[in-house]
Structures are given as structure tokens and as C-alpha cells.
Amino acid sequence: MLVYIKENFDDMSKAGARIVADLVRKKPNCVLGFATGGTPLGMYKELIRLHKNEGLDFSKVTTFNLDEYVGLPPEHDQSYHYFMWENLFKHINVDRRFVHIPMGMAQDIDRFCEWYEAQIEKAGGIDLQILGIGANGHIAFNEPGSSLGSRTRIKTLTGTTREANARFFKNPDEVPKYAITMGVGTIMDAKELLLLASGEGKADAIAATCEGPITAKWPATIVQMHRYAFVIVDKAAASKLTMKYTD
Numbered sequence: 001m002l003v004y005i006k007e008n009f010d011d012m013s014k015a016g017a018r019i020v021a022d023l024v025r026k027k028p029n030c031v032l033g034f035a036t037g038g039t040p041l042g043m044y045k046e047l048i049r050l051h052k053n054e055g056l057d058f059s060k061v062t063t064f065n066l067d068e069y070v071g072l073p074p075e076h077d078q079s080y081h082y083f084m085w086e087n088l089f090k091h092i093n094v095d096r097r098f099v100h101i102p103m104g105m106a107q108d109i110d111r112f113c114e115w116y117e118a119q120i121e122k123a124g125g126i127d128l129q130i131l132g133i134g135a136n137g138h139i140a141f142n143e144p145g146s147s148l149g150s151r152t153r154i155k156t157l158t159g160t161t162r163e164a165n166a167r168f169f170k171n172p173d174e175v176p177k178y179a180i181t182m183g184v185g186t187i188m189d190a191k192e193l194l195l196l197a198s199g200e201g202k203a204d205a206i207a208a209t210c211e212g213p214i215t216a217k218w219p220a221t222i223v224q225m226h227r228y229a230f231v232i233v234d235k236a237a238a239s240k241l242t243m244k245y246t247d
């Protein structure tokens with residue numbers, strides 16, 4: 001695990017974008033795993049800048065998103081479909097046919113999840129999976145207690161996650177109760193991981209992830225078992241780390 005501590009959110013975002021851009025340049029038809037949430041937004045802005053100013057070419061890239069709320073149609077402004085198109089995809093030259101985001105409106109969710117796993121496999125696996133982290137140590141919607149070997153499936157969101165995400169909805173009751181999410185095992189199958197975290201609210205989760213014992217209580221701790229994992233955090237998110245790391 002390579003842990004980098006950056007001065008602030010902007011530096012974290014740029015460092016993350018550099019890793020993604022290097023891969024896209026080296027392997028134009030790579031498979032990228034994308035995440036939603038506030039954390040990757042700065043990195044997505046930087047990727048858009050690299051596309052517009054430096055011609056970073058996403059036309060052959062295949063994408064898979066980590067998760068989606070159950071019951072929200074793609075055009076809902078809080079769906080992760082909407083998030084990805086608004087904040088990244090519509091600003092770069094990604095090919096719509098190569099974009100995969102779980103379908104929150106799937107009729108048969110179990111079958112959809114099997115199909116999603118099969119699509120990842122068919123694409124040759126995910127080369128680089130971008131991850132945020134919940135204050136409770138979740139990755140994607142794999143909440144504490146999730147099997148560390150889990151695959152794509154439906155999960156019930158915890159009260160704390162629903163509260164954390166209520167800020168985006170007009171009414172807290174509108175926050176969906178379920179999500180489709182890649183499993184911890186699905187995430188761990190990616191060839192490389194890039195976990196980003198910013199702010200003091202993530203400090204406990206980052207301390208557990210980098211220095212704690214591996215436990216389903218903090219699902220992100222499994223990242224310690226990955227052979228090629230980058231963890232890039234800002235100083236506030238790093239504030240509870242005790243070992244020495246690079247900056």
C-alpha cells in the first residue's frame with residue numbers, strides 16, 4: 001500500500017488525476033472503475049482539464065461505476081448516473097457504449113448483479129478502481145459487516161450513510177434505503193486501487209485502513225491485502241496516522 005499525504009484537497013485531486021491520466025496514456029483502452037461522492041470531484045475536474053487542454057483521450061476507455069441507489073431512474077438528479085454524466089462523462093470524449101453504471105431500476109436485481117459481474121469479466125477486469133471511503137470505513141456501499149469476499153449485490157444502507165447523504169436530497173426521507181454495489185471482492189479484483197480521502201471526518205477511517213487490523217467492521221481495511229493500492233489523502237484525513245508516509 002502506497003500512502004501519500006497531500007497538503008490539501010486540490011493537491012490530492014491532482015495526484016489522483018495524474019495516476020488515472022498516466023494509465024489512460026499508457027493503455028488507451030483501459031478499464032476504469034469510477035466512484036461518486038464529493039471526494040473524487042476535484043480529480044474529475046482535473047481529468048476534464050487534461051482532456052480539454054492536453055487532449056487526454058477517453059474514446060477507447062471502458063468504465064464501470066461502483067454503485068447506484070435502488071429505485072432512482074438515471075435522470076434523477078441524485079442518481080449516480082446523473083452524477084457521472086454531469087460531473088465527468090459529458091465533458092470528456094467517453095463512448096457511451098462503453099459506460100457501465102448499475103441500474104437502480106433493474107426489475108430483477110440479482111440477475112442484473114450477475115450480469116454486471118460478467119460484463120466486468122468480459123472487459124478483461126478493471127485496471128484501476130477509484131474509491132472514496134465512508135467515515136464508517138465503507139467502500140462503495142459495502143457497509144461495516146459486509147463480507148470481505150462479497151460480489152455485486154443489493155445492500156441496505158446504514159442510518160449514518162443515509163444521514164451523510166441526506167444533504168443532497170430535498171427531504172431526508174427521500175434518501176433511498178437500498179443500493180446496488182460492487183462487492184468488496186469485486187473491488188479487490190481490480191488490478192490497481194486508488195483510494196482518496198479528504199477532511200477530518202475521514203481521519204478515523206483512514207487510520208483504520210492504513211494501520212488498523214483487517215476487519216469487516218471497517219471494510220476499507222481489506223485494501224491492505226491488495227498488492228497495488230494507492231491511498232492519497234489530504235493532511236486532515238491523515239491526522240490520525242502514526243506511521244511515516246511520503247508526501
Ligand code: PGA
Pocket residue numbers: 036037038039040132133134135138139140
Ligand atoms: P464522499 O463519500 O466522497 O461524499 O465523502 C465517500 C463515500 O461515502 O464512499
